[in-house]
Amino acid sequence: xxxxxxxxxxxxxxxxxxxxxxxxxxxxxxxxxxxxxxxxxxxxxxxxxxxxxxxxxxxxxxxxxxxxxxxxxxxxxxxxxxxxxxxxxxxxxxxxxxxxxxxxxxxxxxxxxxxxxxxxxxxxxxxxxxxxxxxxxxxxxxxxxxxxxxxxxxxxxxxxxxxxxxxxxxxxxxxxxxxxxxxxxxxxxxxxxxxxxxxxxxxxxxxxxxxxxxxxxxxxxxxxxxxxxxxxxxxxxxxxxxxxxxxxxxxxxxxxxxxxxxxxxxxxxxxxxxxxxxxxxxxxxxxxxxxxxxxxxxxxxxxxxxxxxxxxxxxxxxxxxxxxxxxxxxxxxxxxxxxxxxxxxxxxxx
Amino acid sequence: xxxxxxxxxxxxxxxxxxxxxxxxxxxxxxxxxxxxxxxxxxxxxxxxxxxxxxxxxxxxxxxxxxxxxxxxxxxxxxxxxxxxxxxxxxxxxxxxxxxxxxx
Numbered sequence: 094x095x096x097x098x099x100x101x102x103x104x105x106x107x108x109x110x111x112x113x114x115x116x117x118x119x120x121x122x123x124x125x126x127x128x129x130x131x132x133x134x135x136x137x138x139x140x141x142x143x144x145x146x147x148x149x150x151x152x153x154x155x156x157x158x159x160x161x162x163x164x165x166x167x168x169x170x171x172x173x174x175x176x177x178x179x180x181x182x183x184x185x186x187x188x189x190x191x192x193x194x195x196x197x198x199x200x201x202x203x204x205x206x207x208x209x210x211x212x213x214x215x216x217x218x219x220x221x222x223x224x225x226x227x228x229x230x231x232x233x234x235x236x237x238x239x240x241x242x243x244x245x246x247x248x249x250x251x252x253x254x255x256x257x258x259x260x261x262x263x264x265x266x267x268x269x270x271x272x273x274x275x276x277x278x279x280x281x282x283x284x285x286x287x288x289x290x291x292x293x294x295x296x297x298x299x300x301x302x303x304x305x306x307x308x309x310x311x312x313x314x315x316x317x318x319x320x321x322x323x324x325x326x327x328x329x330x331x332x333x334x335x336x337x338x339x340x341x342x343x344x345x346x347x348x349x350x351x352x353x354x355x356x357x358x359x360x361x362x363x364x365x366x367x368x369x370x371x372x373x374x375x376x377x378x379x380x381x382x383x384x385x386x387x388x389x390x391x392x393x394x395x396x397x398x399x400x401x402x403x404x405x406x407x408x409x410x411x412x413x414x415x416x417x418x419x420x421x422x423x424x425x426x427x428x429x430x431x432x433x434x435x436x437x438x439x440x441x442x443x
Numbered sequence: 444x445x446x447x448x449x450x451x452x453x454x455x456x457x458x459x460x461x462x463x464x465x466x467x468x469x470x471x472x473x474x475x476x477x478x479x480x481x482x483x484x485x486x487x488x489x490x491x492x493x494x495x496x497x498x499x500x501x502x503x504x505x506x507x508x509x510x511x512x513x514x515x516x517x518x519x520x521x522x523x524x525x526x527x528x529x530x531x532x533x534x535x536x537x538x539x540x541x542x543x544x545x546x
Contacts, residue, residue: 153450153451154451155451155452156451156452158490158493158494159489159490159493160452161453161454161455161461161492161493162452162453162454163453163454163461163464163468163474163477164445164448164449164454164461165465166445172445190445190456191457191462191510192457192510192511193510194445194446194456195453195455195456195457195458195461196445196449196456196461197453197454197455197456197461197462197464197465198456198462198465223536223539226519226536226539227519227520227536227540228518228519228520229519230457230507230508230518230522230523230526231456231457231461231462231465232462232465232466232469289535290539292536292539294469294535294536295469325470325532325533326469327468327469327470327471329469369468369470369471370468370469401473402473403471404468404471404472404473404474409448410444411444416444422444424447427444427447427448427451428447431447431452432451432452435452440474441468441473441474442468442474443448443452443453
């Protein structure tokens with residue numbers, strides 16, 4: 094009887110698999126990514142390395158000393174206070190991240206994590222950033238989502254393209270998205286400028302593309318304006334998914350159609366806009382094994398790192414980057430994702 | 444998650460030199476270039492950057508902040524004045540402080 098290895102599925106539950114099953118999933122996963130992205134699959138040496146990482150008998154695996162990378166955050170100061178319900182203010186959160194958890198950076202953010210709703214409370218957000226910057230040594234970014242959906246009626250001024258599209262009103266849906274882009278760019282530039290003036294070390298645009306290609310377009314345009322206005326400030330852009338949804342379909346940036354772009358093309362757009370750190374996303378399939386998911390992530394990440402001239406961080410939160418889709422992802426799976434992405438794909442950060 | 448990522452593969456912030464390397468990534472340096480730059484500025488090897496034993500001494504000598512408070516040791520904005528000079532980069536909060544303090 095073939096030896097079975099303890100591993101996990103994308104839903105976080107333990108599974109026992111044979112060497113042949115794991116290797117088959119690695120090959121299926123890498124060929125799936127290669128086919129979708131039209132990029133090279135992992136070679137045999139990389140497949141063997143990934144197999145060793147997945148089947149390591151240790152519960153937690155790690156990288157060799159000297160190969161460590163830095164870690165950035167989305168929803169930075171929401172994790173303690175909101176997700177965990179641990180009563181502390183945001184300054185305390187930042188100091189706990191810095192001095193107790195040893196975080197390489199942190200992000201200040203508001204519970205309504207989008208640029209649009211920050212406008213009415215910008216003064217309070219600025220005061221908090223200024224207080225935090227007095228006490229913190231680590232880099233403190235300010236972050237939120239572009240979230241174009243907030244600009245649709247009844248909450249915003251634009252018609253809702255998610256309602257227009259099923260009604261066959263393609264032209265009207267496109268016009269509504271183009272109008273929303275203008276509002277979003279203005280709001281992102283306003284909020285980000287204010288936070289930079291209050292000492293933010295950088296601006297994070299998170300979950301870019303959640304509302305489709307118009308969401309991506311707004312983010313790129315905003316960063317282009319901001320990076321020219323503040324050339325020494327860093328801008329991080331974390332994506333929402335592994336390819337840009339074509340809710341509009343015809344939007345372009347510097348002549349390139351945004352819809353359908355996979356990470357290795359998304360990063361080039363980000364570079365051209367002036368982004369400093371690109372946050373790659375590859376979706377986790379909860380019904381597939383860790384081996385299958387991680388092979389896909391490594392394949393996309395390796396190509397993205399190869400073509401990028403800026404640092405690439407992988408989004409490795411719950412349900413992306415090969416991390417199981419669970420509120421409490423198993424540490425054995427998380428550590429294998431980190432090791433594989435650094436050692437095989439050459440990632441710059443997490 | 445945070446703890447797992449940092450302990451598995453992170454540089455661990457001001458326990459070592461993770462904050463400094465991150466600042467250079469914000470300047471668009473890739474990880475190996477950022478590490479080499481910071482190591483050269485600190486006068487240590489790249490391998491030392493994530494070694495908390497080495498970096499505790501370096502950080503205390505340079506007074507650029509550690510995880511443990513010390514009497515007469517710099518914290519927060521004080522440490523960032525030195526970090527900006529050490530790395531040769533502007534830090535927004537330092538520039539703000541200078542402006543507000545009339546320095």
